[in-house]
Structures are given as structure tokens and as C-alpha cells.
Amino acid sequence: MAKRKPRTAKPAEQNGNPNVELTEADRRTLASLRSLADGVVSMAERSRPPHLDIPSRSLSNVRFNKSRRVIEMGSGTNRRELFNLSQARSYMQTVLVTSGCKQLIEQGKTTSIRGMYYLLKHSIEGTKEETFNDQSECDPIIEDVEVTLNALREELHVYASNRGAMVGNITLNDSGDEIDCSRMGSGGYSIPSIVEPEGVKFLSCDAKFVLHVEKDTVWRRFNEDKFWRKHNCILTHGNGQPPRGVRRLLNRLHNELKLPIYCLLDNDPWGYYIYSVIKQGSINLAYESARMAIPEAKFLGLRSIDFVRCGLSPSVTINLSDNDRKRAQQIAAYPWFQNKKAWQKEIELMLKNGFKLEVEALINKGISYVTEEYVPERLEEQDFLD
Amino acid sequence: MAKRKPRTAKPAEQNGNPNVELTEADRRTLASLRSLADGVVSMAERSRPPHLDIPSRSLSNVRFNKSRRVIEMGSGTNRRELFNLSQARSYMQTVLVTSGCKQLIEQGKTTSIRGMYYLLKHSIEGTKEETFNDQSECDPIIEDVEVTLNALREELHVYASNRGAMVGNITLNDSGDEIDCSRMGSGGYSIPSIVEPEGVKFLSCDAKFVLHVEKDTVWRRFNEDKFWRKHNCILTHGNGQPPRGVRRLLNRLHNELKLPIYCLLDNDPWGYYIYSVIKQGSINLAYESARMAIPEAKFLGLRSIDFVRCGLSPSVTINLSDNDRKRAQQIAAYPWFQNKKAWQKEIELMLKNGFKLEVEALINKGISYVTEEYVPERLEEQDFLD
Numbered sequence: 149m150a151k152r153k154p155r156t157a158k159p160a161e162q163n164g165n166p167n168v169e170l171t172e173a174d175r176r177t178l179a180s181l182r183s184l185a186d187g188v189v190s191m192a193e194r195s196r197p198p199h200l201d202i203p204s205r206s207l208s209n210v211r212f213n214k215s216r217r218v219i220e221m222g223s224g225t226n227r228r229e230l231f232n233l234s235q236a237r238s239y240m241q242t243v244l245v246t247s248g249c250k251q252l253i254e255q256g257k258t259t260s261i262r263g264m265y266y267l268l269k270h271s272i273e274g275t276k277e278e279t280f281n282d283q284s285e286c287d288p289i290i291e292d293v294e295v296t297l298n299a300l301r302e303e304l305h306v307y308a309s310n311r312g313a314m315v316g317n318i319t320l321n322d323s324g325d326e327i328d329c330s331r332m333g334s335g336g337y338s339i340p341s342i343v344e345p346e347g348v349k350f351l352s353c354d355a356k357f358v359l360h361v362e363k364d365t366v367w368r369r370f371n372e373d374k375f376w377r378k379h380n381c382i383l384t385h386g387n388g389q390p391p392r393g394v395r396r397l398l399n400r401l402h403n404e405l406k407l408p409i410y411c412l413l414d415n416d417p418w419g420y421y422i423y424s425v426i427k428q429g430s431i432n433l434a435y436e437s438a439r440m441a442i443p444e445a446k447f448l449g450l451r452s453i454d455f456v457r458c459g460l461s462p463s464v465t466i467n468l469s470d471n472d473r474k475r476a477q478q479i480a481a482y483p484w485f486q487n488k489k490a491w492q493k494e495i496e497l498m499l500k501n502g503f504k505l506e507v508e509a510l511i512n513k514g515i516s517y518v519t520e521e522y523v524p525e526r527l528e529e530q531d532f533l534d
Numbered sequence: 535m536a537k538r539k540p541r542t543a544k545p546a547e548q549n550g551n552p553n554v555e556l557t558e559a560d561r562r563t564l565a566s567l568r569s570l571a572d573g574v575v576s577m578a579e580r581s582r583p584p585h586l587d588i589p590s591r592s593l594s595n596v597r598f599n600k601s602r603r604v605i606e607m608g609s610g611t612n613r614r615e616l617f618n619l620s621q622a623r624s625y626m627q628t629v630l631v632t633s634g635c636k637q638l639i640e641q642g643k644t645t646s647i648r649g650m651y652y653l654l655k656h657s658i659e660g661t662k663e664e665t666f667n668d669q670s671e672c673d674p675i676i677e678d679v680e681v682t683l684n685a686l687r688e689e690l691h692v693y694a695s696n697r698g699a700m701v702g703n704i705t706l707n708d709s710g711d712e713i714d715c716s717r718m719g720s721g722g723y724s725i726p727s728i729v730e731p732e733g734v735k736f737l738s739c740d741a742k743f744v745l746h747v748e749k750d751t752v753w754r755r756f757n758e759d760k761f762w763r764k765h766n767c768i769l770t771h772g773n774g775q776p777p778r779g780v781r782r783l784l785n786r787l788h789n790e791l792k793l794p795i796y797c798l799l800d801n802d803p804w805g806y807y808i809y810s811v812i813k814q815g816s817i818n819l820a821y822e823s824a825r826m827a828i829p830e831a832k833f834l835g836l837r838s839i840d841f842v843r844c845g846l847s848p849s850v851t852i853n854l855s856d857n858d859r860k861r862a863q864q865i866a867a868y869p870w871f872q873n874k875k876a877w878q879k880e881i882e883l884m885l886k887n888g889f890k891l892e893v894e895a896l897i898n899k900g901i902s903y904v905t906e907e908y909v910p911e912r913l914e915e916q917d918f919l920d
Contacts, residue, residue: 251901256902257759258752259755263897266850266892266895267898278829278849280724308898322721325718327717327718330751332708332713332724333709333710333711333713333726335723336724338699340719340721347720372644431621463665509652
């Protein structure tokens with residue numbers, strides 16, 4: 149234990165930048181970080197081999213909670229021991245990442261996962277050993293620390309990339325700036341990756357629902373046509389699979405402002421999967437489902453019946469690949485789709501059609517067909533998949 | 535010529551949506567589109583085989599204009615004839631794309647290149663022939679129409695994806711909304727792909743320069759540290775190779791507001807290349823250099839001397855790959871770098887170092903080292919590569 153000096157921890161305010169005002173969440177996270185470190189120290193002081201118990205993020209430890217209707221982690225953990233040759237390295241890396249998070253929080257700063265890697269990378273004194281050989285060694289350790297502390301990545305002051313935008317009848321405060329999302333020009337409000345209530349506060353909202361679309365190109369059509377003004381809503385996109393910031397914001401819009409979330413996604417396995425993640429959470433981030441998943445989210449379209457229902461041209465269809473078929477069958481077997489007749493029919497029909505359809509393809513019926521007919525009709529009929 | 539009815543063209547205002555107010559640029563573009571179509575019709579009326587002359591976008595028709603210091607297209611053209619079996623298809627596609635652009639402009643709407651493809655895709659009556667088999671057939675035709683009409687893609691109402699963000703001491707009007715870029719929260723103003731003066735107007739600007747960084751992660755560090763407030767500047771990023779909207783906005787900030795543009799990019803061939811494109815234009819978009827390139831842009835860093843100058847740890851270096859070495863040599867041979875001693879030394883030293891450095895690596899010296907020491911020192915010394 150020679151390498152660890154006992155109990156050098158001071159209160160955060162003394163260690164860190166005295167000008168930094170810690171939020172309530174910061175104090176909570178620092179307390180968890182400190183208690184993890186205290187555990188290590190007390191094991192050492194009692195001459196016991198230090199270890200950490202890391203909740204297992206493997207598929208076998210993930211389950212669908214039927215009553216809460218979200219994907220959750222089970223209680224399985226893996227022990228990581230310092231005095232175990234095969235675990236010593238990842239033990240050290242885990243402790244190192246917690247120290248990096250502590251630095252960031254105390255200095256009131258954030259960084260990306262790449263930044264965290266560079267922050268902590270060094271040769272271990274007296275050896276040629278690097279703390280991390282590359283970023284792929286560091287990323288899963290950050291996730292380990294998230295689940296161990298039961299803290300969102302954002303609470304550790306580590307963020308994913310910004311992707312996704314929002315416009316509509318809502319005003320919010322982002323880091324002290326008042327943002328009126330109905331006056332954001334053609335680009336919209338760029339959804340940050342950290343949208344916790346400490347940084348992003350909802351000030352006022354007239355909107356009655358959220359329309360979430362898959363791609364920025366589709367989002368732009370809706371924004372250009374001022375759809376959100378006509379239909380008094382909020383319009384978001386996540387540039388494909390929405391990043392954490394977008395999912396968390398949708399979750400907050402739904403839970404805090406009671407807004408229904410309608411998803412306009414492609415009629416293909418990828419579109420189904422995006423919906424599944426928004427609604428039930430993902431296997432990868434199962435430990436964050438409670439703050440991310442929206443079991444009440446609705447799938448507005450595109451649906452496999454749209455080819456006939458909307459009278460689309462065969463020219464705009466895209467043949468399913470073998471991989472598409474395989475993915476579709478996997479998704480149909482997800483426990484949360486398994487007992488839903490409408491979803492089983494939806495996926496079956498796509499397989500029977502033999503093709504997929506992108507939302508952009510609706511332009512073939514007219515430049516604004518999607519904003520003036522397709523979506524208004526679905527909203528009018530309240531015709532969604534659940 | 536049975537398929538073309540002669541002279542059905544009406545003034546745009548009659549054809550299109552009567553509620554659409556055309557901008558000056560729209561009228562100009564419509565006039566070019568109409569004159570292209572008139573050319574076809576008049577050839578037909580004089581019983582001559584219709585053709586189009588498309589400026590050649592091949593490397594052999596691109597040159598570096600030494601006095602203007604930008605990459606330009608030469609005057610070479612390729613003829614595309616209707617009555618030529620190998621050209622009839624692309625002739626038809628070219629005319630089709632121009633008709634798509636006309637529709638968009640007349641209806642006051644925009645779309646993506648994917649949208650354009652879907653808009654125009656159909657089976658040709660009485661045949662099984664599709665107008666386009668896939669998008670990769672349509673994209674180059676859009677570029678052909680751009681060069682033929684000497685119109686920016688954005689003037690044809692076709693846009694690239696939104697990518698890149700801006701904060702700082704500037705206020706602008708975007709599509710009627712006033713945007714104060716010093717009050718845009720943590721996400722910043724999302725730079726739209728169309729930033730022509732008709733849509734984006736500069737209202738007021740106190741900033742003294744623009745700092746353009748490569749990646750959103752680095753941008754975020756600068757924004758979080760309110761660098762732009764301390765140094766009275768504008769902060770932009772382009773998420774890697776900046777898209778057209780970002781390049782055009784930088785060009786306008788430089789030319790209209792006389793702001794110097796400083797680039798903070800990685801010390802690797804990709805960083806050099808991004809600088810080269812911002813400064814001189816790209817071979818692909820040579821026909822847009824006049825509105826995109828900024829020959830006065832400066833390279834602030836990272837530089838190959840920074841490893842020693844900043845005392846960086848060997849832990850944060852990344853070994854050059856064979857491909858990196860090859861690219862570096864290609865870039866050193868670019869005519870616009872060839873006679874610049876400082877650039878030749880820069881690239882030589884990188885090759886001699888044998889490694890590259892990312893801007894993010896500076897975090898290893900301290901979380902805010904890049905914003906508090908590295909960039910301020912370079913600005914203080916006015917130490918840039920040109």
C-alpha cells in the first residue's frame with residue numbers, strides 16, 4: 149500500500165478552486181467519490197486487500213422491468229482487486245478516473261471522454277507502463293465509475309458530443325442565458341450534452357407536445373415550415389440515434405412539463421431501434437434508464453402501411469438487406485415489443501413489403517407533404533404505435 | 535424532342551406559390567435557370583441537337599491563382615448531349631435537377647441533397663428506367679448545376695448538414711430572429727448551412743477577431759472558460775472539416791467585418807488540410823473559392839515545436855502512421871505551401887518528431903491550459919503560421 153498516502157482528502161472547497169460554486173449535484177457526487185476513496189483507505193488501514201465492486205454492465209445483468217417499462221440493470225457486480233495480477237491495472241485505472249472526476253468537479257470544469265483520457269494519461273513513475281494505452285481503455289472505466297457511483301456521466305463533469313437541436317414555444321435558462329426557442333433562427337437551439345436542472349432550467353412553455361424527428365434534414369423542413377408555430381409544439385432532432393443530452397432533455401420535457409413525446413422516424417430497423425431506446429432505454433446505458441427512458445413516448449411514423457396508405461411510388465423504396473431482416477427479427481423479439489400486436493404487425497409488414505422507407509422519401513409527394521399532410525393527419529387521428 | 539413542350543415557362547411568381555417573396559438572389563438564380571432552359575428550347579426549335587456545356591470539375595481543370603491566393607477552376611468544359619447514347623441519361627438528369635431547383639426556389643423552400651434525390655426520383659413513363667438509381671447518381675449532378683449556373687448550392691435552395699457552432703460578441707439576424715451570440719447558453723448558435731446575406735445579417739459586432747477551433751470538444755472548453763468574453767472575440771468550430779455554412783460564415787466575418795481569422799487545429803496532416811481548405815479553398819469546391827476561401831487566415835497552432843515549447847509529456851503523443859507520412863508529404867507539395875519556408879519546416883519537424891498531437895492533449899498540462907496559457911501566449915506574440 150506504499151503508493152497511497154492515508155487520508156489526504158480535504159473538503160472539496162479547500163482542494164479546488166475557491167471561486168467555484170458547487171451545485172447541490174456536485175456536492176452529492178463529490179460525497180460519493182470521497183466515500184469510494186474512503187472505502188479503499190479503510191481497507192488498507194485494516195490491512196485488507198483493497199477492492200472495488202463494480203456493477204456488471206453485461207447483457208446477463210440487464211432486464212426489462214415490466215411494471216416500470218424500462219430496461220434496468222440487475223444487482224450483479226464484479227470485484228476488482230488491487231492484489232490480483234489480472235485486475236490491478238483496471239483497479240488503478242478506476243481509482244484514477246475517480247480522481248479525474250474529482251479534479252473536474254472541484255474546478256467547476258467539464259471535459260469530453262477524450263479529454264479525460266488525455267488528462268489522466270501518463271507513464272507510471274519508474275516504469276514504462278502507461279496509465280492508459282489508448283482511449284478505448286479509458287472509456288469503459290468512465291462507465292464503470294458512472295454505475296458504481298450511480299451518477300450520470302454529466303454529473304461526473306464528462307460530456308458526450310453536442311448533437312441535436314430544438315425550436316418551439318419554450319423559453320429556458322441555459323447557464324445563465326435566457327433562451328427563447330421560438331426565436332432561434334434557422335439553426336435552432338443546439339442541445340448541449342449536459343442538460344441537468346442545475347444548468348438548464350425551463351422558464352415558460354406554451355407548447356402542447358414534442359415532435360422528435362430522426363434527422364436534421366427532416367427537422368429543417370419542419371422548422372422552415374414553422375410547423376411548431378402552427379401546431380404549438382416543440383421540435384427536436386438527435387441526428388440519428390439521439391445522444392444522452394437529447395434523451396435526457398426529452399425525458400425532462402415529458403416528466404416535468406407533462407408533454408407527450410411523438411417520434412417521427414424512418415420505417416426501418418434503425419428507426420425502430422431509436423424508438424426503442426427513447427422509450428425503454430438502451431442495454432448499454434441501462435443504468436441511466438430511470439433518467440433517460442420515456443415509456444409513454446409514441447411512434448408516429450413512418451409505418452409499413454404508409455406505402456399503401458400514402459400512395460408512395462415504388463421508386464422511393466429501398467430494398468431490405470439481409471442484415472435489415474436480421475435486425476428486424478431481433479427487435480421483434482425484444483421483450484417490450486414481444487407482446488405488442490401492433491408492433492408485431494408493423495415489423496411483419498415491413499418484412500413482407502421487402503423494403504424500407506425513409507422520412508425524406510415523403511418529399512416525392514410534395515416538398516411539404518410531411519409537414520402539411522402526413523404528420524397533421526396522424527396527430528388528428530391520434531394514430532400512433534405505442 | 536416530343537417530350538419537351540416549347541416555352542411553357544411563366545414568370546416565377548405565376549408558377550410558384552403566390553405567397554412566396556423571392557429574394558434578389560432567388561431572382562438571379564431563377565433567371566439563370568430559365569436561360570439554361572431557354573437555351574435547350576431554342577436549340578430544339580432550330581432543329582439542333584440540344585446540349586449543355588458543364589464546366590469540368592476534374593483535377594486537371596483546377597489551378598492555384600497565385601495573385602488571389604485561392605484554388606480556382608479553369609475554363610475547361612465537357613459537353614453533355616441529348617442525342618448521345620452515353621450522355622443522354624446524365625443530360626436528362628441535369629435538366630431534371632434544374633427543374634427541382636426551380637420548384638424549390640419558387641415555393642420558397644429548401645431541401646438536402648438527399649431530399650433533392652427523393653424529390654426527382656421516379657420511373658420514366660412507359661419504361662422501367664429510374665431517373666436516378668441512387669443518391670450517388672444525383673449528388674454530382676447537383677454540383678454540375680452549381681458550376682454551370684455559377685450559383686452556390688445554397689442559392690439553389692439545397693443545403694448541406696448543419697454542423698458547427700458560434701458564440702461571442704456579435705449579434706445577428708437569422709431568418710427574422712435576432713440572435714445575440716453572447717447569450718446562447720452552453721450550446722451556442724448552431725451555424726446553419728445557408729448563411730447568405732439574405733438570411734443571415736450581421737447587426738452589431740464588438741469582437742476583434744475570430745478563433746476557429748477544429749472540434750466541438752475544444753470549443754466547449756473555450757466557451758466554458760468564457761474565453762471569448764475575456765479576449766473579446768468570436769469562437770467557432772466546424773466539427774472537423776468545416777462544412778460550407780461554417781466556411782462561408784468565416785469568409786463573411788472576415789470580409790464584411792474585417793475580423794482576422796485564427797485557426798486552432800490539430801498538429802497532424804488532417805489539421806494542416808483543414809487549414810489549407812479554410813485558407814485557399816478545396817479542389818472539390820474550387821468553383822466556390824471566391825466566396826469561401828480566406829487567404830488571410832492564420833494558423834495559430836498546434837505546431838510541431840509545441841512538444842518541446844510547451845514541455846508536453848511523451849504519453850500524449852500519437853505515432854504517425856504510414857498514411858499520415860504520405861499525406862504530410864502531399865500537403866508539403868501543395869503549390870500554396872511549397873514556397874513557404876515556415877510551413878516546410880513545420881511539416882518536416884512533424885515527420886522528424888514521428889508523432890502527431892491533438893489539441894485535446896494540452897489538457898495534460900492542466901484543464902484550462904489551452905485557454906489560459908497556450909492561445910493567449912500565441913496571440914500575445916502574434917506568433918502564427920501563414
